[in-house]
Amino acid sequence: MENPASKFEQSARAISRMMGIIFAMFMVVGGFLVYLMIDPTLSAFSPEPEALVVVTPPEEDDFDKIENGIHLRTGFVEGEGLMTVVNNCTNCHSAKLVTQNRMNAEGWRSTIKWMQETQNLWDLGKNEDIIVAYLATYYAPGEKGRRQNLENIQWYALEE
Structure with a gap:
């Protein structure tokens, strides 16, 4: 009669081998995918050369272009102090982090102070007043709330 312990050991070895095979397959497939991401032109599955998308850097004139009152690169509203905000705020985080918030001047000033104390934001000097004025003007709390009743x-x- 076979020892239950040895039967368990055989099962454990079989499971271990299966796990090793699965791990090796993931490594091979993962390596192949990384290979394709590094240079898709090396792949047999790469698109035709004319189908490749070529990303060109924006021309110097378009870098800070404003259309319909919106700074295209950041999405900030055009207004006095815009470039001071762009130059100081988007060095460390996305403009989306700014535009998703709504605060009054006191709230923006408090946020700047928090960033200086905890996030290593530099002293803004005279730019702080310009930045706070811009943000409190264009990214102030909304008055609306939910939509008005119909x-x-x-x-x-309705016809049935």
Whole structure:
């Protein structure tokens, strides 16, 4: 009669071998995918040369272009102090981090102080007033809240 312990050891060895095979397959497939990401032109699966997308850097004139009152590179609203905000705020984080927030001047000043105390933000000097004025003007708390109730609606019956 076979020893239950040896049967367990055989099962454990079989599971271990299977896990090793699965791990090796993941490593091979993962390596292949990394290889394709590094240079997709080396792959047999690469697109035709004319289908490759060539990214060109923006021309110097387009770098700080403003269209329809929006700074294209950052999404900031055009206004006095815009470039001071761009030059100071987007060095460390995305403009989206700014535009998703809404604060009054006191809130923006408090946030700047917090960044200086905890995130190594430099002393902004005279730029702090310019930045706070811009942010409090264009990224202040909204007055709206939820949409207004619908009024003067002409209801009609749905046909079945």
